[in-house]
Amino acid sequence: MEYLDFELPIKELQEQYEKACKIGYDSEVDVSDTCKQIEKKLQEIKSEIYKNLTPWQRVQLSRHPNRPYTLDYIHAICGDTFLELHGDRGVKDDKAMVGGLGKIDDQSYMFIGQQKGHNTKTRQYRNFGMANPEGYRKALRLMKSAEKFNIPVVAFIDTPGAYPGLEAEERGQGEAIARNIIEMTRLKVPIIVVVIGEGASGGALGIGVGDKVMMLENSWYSVISPENCSSILWRSWDHKEQAAEALKLTAKDAKRLKVIDSIVKEPVGGAHSNKEEMFEIMKKVITTSFEELKGLPEKDLIKARMDKYTDMGDFK
Structure with missing residues (x-):
């Protein structure tokens, strides 16, 4: 430990x-x-x-090396029913973005999410959870397939941001994320989004539009990480704690600001301290959320989703 x-x-x-x-x-x-x-x-x-806990301490917990990642949740919740799907049908299969079909009880779901690694080798293999454009295009392909077969979508967010490399920009990183956002606003099936670790910038928003958006108690969701914010404002990482406080990035802040719908309680000590309990909590959260959404007609589902986002913030 x-x-x-x-x-x-x-x-x-x-x-x-x-x-x-x-x-x-x-x-x-x-x-x-x-x-x-x-x-x-x-x-x-x-x-x-x-x-x-201070905001910075919650950021540290969200990055704990023993914390469960997307595939940990999926395999624990779905067992042998999970079938991973690969590729964006254009460039390649992005290992930082995973997705596929799985069942909870008798209900099928399309799972998508960023995946980090558990050691140096797998972190490099997964590009530290930072997806390229093809990752977001793969996620969109899977969501459109789910829509075709009337299967609800579950998105797990855990990324320090979309990959900022030159190749990613050349292949249209910004366009891929923007396309996902607009397509998710009008997807005709329920979308359940859970921030399980880091939710940074457009990398999180690219799979973050949903009917139910939740955060784990020790996760964070913001336009920028505390370190990068500190380096821009103070030209140093030394003020990361102050930046974390100012960014209002914790689950409580996001709930108060109506950026998310609810906070998912973690076991005492964080999700990594009792993974089995955390998996059971997550399973219950997903099934309960789907039960609340499944009876809504398509038009009402999309309208409620659109209203949810247009009501955010103050406009004059």
């Missing part, structure tokens, strides 16, 4: 707890009272730390 800087008090108590239990097991001495006291203190410390 890896710990972030602000989690070090938890690490120390966890090590004390494990050491006490081991001593009791090895020496056959009753240390149950000591273990209970440490365990109680551990829960209190966890509750205190995670209840008062």
